[in-house]
Amino acid sequence: ASAAEGVIEFNLLELPSSRQAQVAVQTPAGFYWDQTSLREGLHELSRVYGISIWLDRQIDPTQLVSTAVRPKEPTPKLMDRLKEIAAVVGCEVGLIENVAYFGPVGKVGSLQRAAVGLHDKISLGSGSQQATLRDLSWPELVTSDELLEVLQRKWEIRLDTELEHDLYHEGRLLPSTLATQLTLVLGGFDLEGQWIQRNTIGSKPLDRQTRWQANYRKADLNLQNLSELTRLFAGSQCQTRNAVCQVTGVTDFHIALMVAPQRAVAPVTNLRAQRWELVEVQNKKLEEVLNAIANSIGIELVWDAACTTEMRTQLVSFTAEKATFDELLGEIARASKLKIVRDGNRVRIIP
Numbered sequence: 001a002s003a004a005e006g007v008i009e010f011n012l013l014e015l016p017s018s019r020q021a022q023v024a025v026q027t028p029a030g031f032y033w034d035q036t037s038l039r040e041g042l043h044e045l046s047r048v049y050g051i052s053i054w055l056d057r058q059i060d061p062t063q064l065v066s067t068a069v070r071p072k073e074p075t076p077k078l079m080d081r082l083k084e085i086a087a088v089v090g091c092e093v094g095l096i097e098n099v100a101y102f103g104p105v106g107k108v109g110s111l112q113r114a115a116v117g118l119h120d121k122i123s124l125g126s127g128s129q130q131a132t133l134r135d136l137s138w139p140e141l142v143t144s145d146e147l148l149e150v151l152q153r154k155w156e157i158r159l160d161t162e163l164e165h166d167l168y169h170e171g172r173l174l175p176s177t178l179a180t181q182l183t184l185v186l187g188g189f190d191l192e193g194q195w196i197q198r199n200t201i202g203s204k205p206l207d208r209q210t211r212w213q214a215n216y217r218k219a220d221l222n223l224q225n226l227s228e229l230t231r232l233f234a235g236s237q238c239q240t241r242n243a244v245c246q247v248t249g250v251t252d253f254h255i256a257l258m259v260a261p262q263r264a265v266a267p268v269t270n271l272r273a274q275r276w277e278l279v280e281v282q283n284k285k286l287e288e289v290l291n292a293i294a295n296s297i298g299i300e301l302v303w304d305a306a307c308t309t310e311m312r313t314q315l316v317s318f319t320a321e322k323a324t325f326d327e328l329l330g331e332i333a334r335a336s337k338l339k340i341v342r343d344g345n346r347v348r349i350i351p
Helices: 016-024 038-049 080-089 109-124 144-155 179-188 226-232 252-260 286-297 309-313 327-335
Strands: 052-056 091-096 097-105 135-137 159-160 171-176 192-198 200-205 212-217 236-240 244-249 275-285 300-305 315-324 339-343 346-350
Touching: 016 091, 016 171, 016 252, 016 339, 038 052, 038 080, 080 091, 080 097, 080 346, 091 109, 091 179, 091 252, 097 109, 097 179, 109 179, 109 192, 109 212, 109 252, 135 144, 144 179, 144 236, 171 179, 200 339, 212 252, 226 236, 226 252, 244 252, 275 286, 275 327, 286 309, 286 315, 286 327, 286 346, 315 327, 327 339
Parallel strands: 052 097, 159 200, 300 346
Antiparallel strands: 091 097, 135 171, 192 200, 212 244, 236 244, 275 315, 339 346
């Protein structure tokens, strides 16, 4: 969507699914790969961190990847680790709604823009699907044509396009929009979706344009680092008029302005001496509870690879009064039926 095409009205990035992913990729990610298959490693990260990952068909999934060891450095955020992996295999990674997409260099921004534009067109043409989210799964060795058929059945639409023959490994995406799912499939063939009418979508060659424009409430943006961001994302702009900001630039520039700044937390020096006067939790997701505690006192959470999404997102209830940090972790462990082990300022969660 160039400036000539106007301002995006139905912004894909503002959906809860997209906002949740923007937060998720800021999670500290303490993992290490040693000659790990790219496909298997990404599948495991998707399961452990509860985020969809899509590997473009042009990227060899059998590549073996080793990541750097940084024992004395702060744990990097998940997106930084994903970028590290992408650099090793010679590709790029970026969020398309709530999917971390790994694609050829120079292609990611185009597909991000394509998904935003298609979602806007679908929403304008068929309001009933503007914020609809559906999961997507497909069996092992499904063909490209069969994958299109899965999309047509799932969304009750007609796809007026043809794709080259290819085979896909079994996979699943967390609930996301039609625009995102179709953009990912078509993008592998250097195509993007083209809205035709109410229930018909075609395709066209992928436009390499990456910049697009949308309006945001000023109160919803983090403008603290605006000058730095406009230097980092050359050609991007954020123009403010009263309570509205008009943002023009690549998708990562939009996301950078939308993500709240991470709170700087002083490192804990004596967890044994710290007491929690009263902690009451009722039916909250385990992951959210642990993240809130970790962010408040500056500890590192490490989820064991065997922890499933169901384990991470289970609802827990407990009460801890005048408890030490270790006693608080004990209450959480009992409520979740998981093993929680602390080693200094690192807390590991194990089935």
